[in-house]
Amino acid sequence: MVKYSSCLIGVDVGGTNLRVGVVQCQRVIWEQRVQADFSTFCHERPAHEALDFILDTLAGVIHEAQVRYPEASVVGIGFPGFIDPVTRRVTQSPNLPGLRDVDLSTPLFHLLKLPVIIENDALAAAYGEFITTHRGSGESLVYLGLGTGVGGGLILNGRPYAGTHGVAMEVGHLxxxxxxxxxxxxxxxxxxQYASATGVALTYAELSKQLGLDATLIAALAQEGDDNARRAFELAGDTLARGLATILKVVDVSRVVIGGGMCPSWQLMRAAFDARLDADLIPVLRKRIRISISNAMDRAGIVGAAMLALLASHEERGHA
Ligand SMILES: [Zn+2]
Structure with a gap:
């Protein structure tokens, strides 16, 4: 029997920051956000140094949660990469180059003396959205996370679906x-490369010949009426809808949740997104897809990672 009252630690790792939280009864009861630019570090440094940096950072933030909540029984980490569903090794992380077939769980277990379960970050966010907000509205859900990259997660008939090789719903690579x-x-x-914060920055740089502006700054320019900035977000919305229309032809679900760091800029993408989705969907699906923007205030990834770890540790004990 899974004990939902258990005290759990959930971590949501992004390209430029990470959030750690303590979860009880499917709610975050304590959390902390830490700036950690893993993406830049991995692009600039050798793989072994990047791995040490990631492990040290994760161990530090989790230990802080552990000191405050020593009763925590398991740690779940939502990590941006392809995660082998059997070994839990990170087989590849497109936004954290150099990390190939690495085991984060074992060294963290030795440091923390707690079981550590690694999951894909978007699958964790999808499960967090499902159990905290959308459980009553159906059994299946597609989650799209717009951040440094574009992640995807699928909840199918109430269960997270990672695929045989852990790359199900890697929609960012459609x-x-x-x-x-x-x-x-x-x-x-x-x-x-088009619909993420990175993609918006690339499009803007191509259109304006101005390099080095990030998506937050470009969103501010778009609000001020800068044409190139507006077009960069419109292309993001258009390409995201093209990807989503393809996904919905494969997995016929009616609930889609969009989350991630780009949510505050959603209104800049929305018209292009709606128009393209309407054009590309199979006619019978038009107007029947419920699309919502995450209102979990970034907590879905923490709750989902913690709850998936609880499920995994329960299943592993059950099989032992
Ligand atoms: Zn790719």
Whole structure:
């Protein structure tokens, strides 16, 4: 029997920051946000140094939660990468280059003396959205997370679905523009090179010839009426809808939740997104898809990671 009253630690790792929280009864009762630019570090430093930095940072923030809540029984980490569902190793992380087939769980277990379960970050957020907000509205849900990359998570008939190799719903790597921008996964023209914060920055740089502006700044320019900035967000909305229409033709669900750090800029993407989705969906699905923006205030990833870890530890004990 899974004890939902258990005290759990959940961690949501992003490209530029991470959030750690203590979860009880599916609610975050304590949390902390830490700036940690893993993405830049991994792009600039050798893989072993990047791995040490990631492990040290994770151990530090989790230990702080552990000191405050020593009764915590398990740690769940939502990590941006492909996670082998059996070994829980990070097989590849397109936005954290150099990390290939790495085991984060074992060294963290030795440091913290707590079981540590690694999951894909978007799958964790999808499960967090499902159990905290949308459980009553149906059994299946697609989650799209817009941040440094574009993540996807699928809850199918009430269960998180990671796929045989842990790459189910890697929607950020749907090829939207064949031969287009190079991607960290090794292909070209992937959705996340257009619809993520990174993609918006790339589009804006192409259009304006101004380099080095991030998506938050570009959103402010768009609000002021800058045409290139507006077009960068419109392309993000258009490409995201193209990807989502494809997903919905494969997994016919009616609930879609959009989350991640780009949510505050959603209104800049929305008209282009709606128009493209309407055009590309199978006619019978038009107007029947309920799309909502996450209102979990970034907590879905923490709750989902913690709850998936609780489920996994329960299942592992059950199989032992
Ligand atoms: Zn890719």
């Amino acid at each position: 090829i939207i523009e064949p031969g287009g921008r190079p991607c960290g996964c090794g292909n070209r023209g992937c959705l996340e």
